[in-house]
Amino acid sequence: MQGQAPVIDYLKELLRGELAARDQYFLHSRMYADWGLSKLYERLDHEMQEETQHADALLQRLLFLQGTPDMSPEPINPGQTVPEMLRNDLALEYHVRGELARGITLCEQLGDYVTRNILLAQLKDTEEDHAYWLEQQLGLIDRIGLQNYLQSQM
Ligand SMILES: [Fe+2]
Numbered sequence: 136m137q138g139q140a141p142v143i144d145y146l147k148e149l150l151r152g153e154l155a156a157r158d159q160y161f162l163h164s165r166m167y168a169d170w171g172l173s174k175l176y177e178r179l180d181h182e183m184q185e186e187t188q189h190a191d192a193l194l195q196r197l198l199f200l201q202g203t204p205d206m207s208p209e210p211i212n213p214g215q216t217v218p219e220m221l222r223n224d225l226a227l228e229y230h231v232r233g234e235l236a237r238g239i240t241l242c243e244q245l246g247d248y249v250t251r252n253i254l255l256a257q258l259k260d261t262e263e264d265h266a267y268w269l270e271q272q273l274g275l276i277d278r279i280g281l282q283n284y285l286q287s288q289m
Pocket residue numbers: 153156185186189231257261
């Protein structure tokens with residue numbers, strides 16, 4: 136089915152953002168594994184898989200709407216320390232949250248309710264799972280201190 140140009144253009148950009156989120160979690164999860172922070176590794180490896188599923192849903196919808204996907208990820212913003220990695224990941228999730236909200240408004244204006252529902256599901260994951268978990272980790276570091284937090288993630 137032929138999609139509407141603004142929705143196709145939007146989905147192409149969002150896909151590149153999800154591919155970047157996947158890559159940032161890919162890198163951070165492997166850094167955590169290298170440092171022996173097994174719990175953080177497991178969580179971030181799971182996030183990487185969820186971002187891959189988000190990208191997959193956008194890719195399939197884009198092809199269905201007869202768009203041409205661009206598989207080059209946006210630039211990523213890796214951190215060098217655990218707090219910096221968590222903060223950069225949270226900044227990314229907040230950015231995606233804004234983009235998803237913008238896309239939902241666009242789809243509603245153009246009457247593309249199926250794309251809207253795909254975006255809404257991803258908005259729920261972004262707010263209630265990914266961003267919330269990152270906010271909790273940064274809150275724990277504030278409350279119990281970085282050393283205690285790191286010890287809890289080994
Ligand atoms: Fe995502």
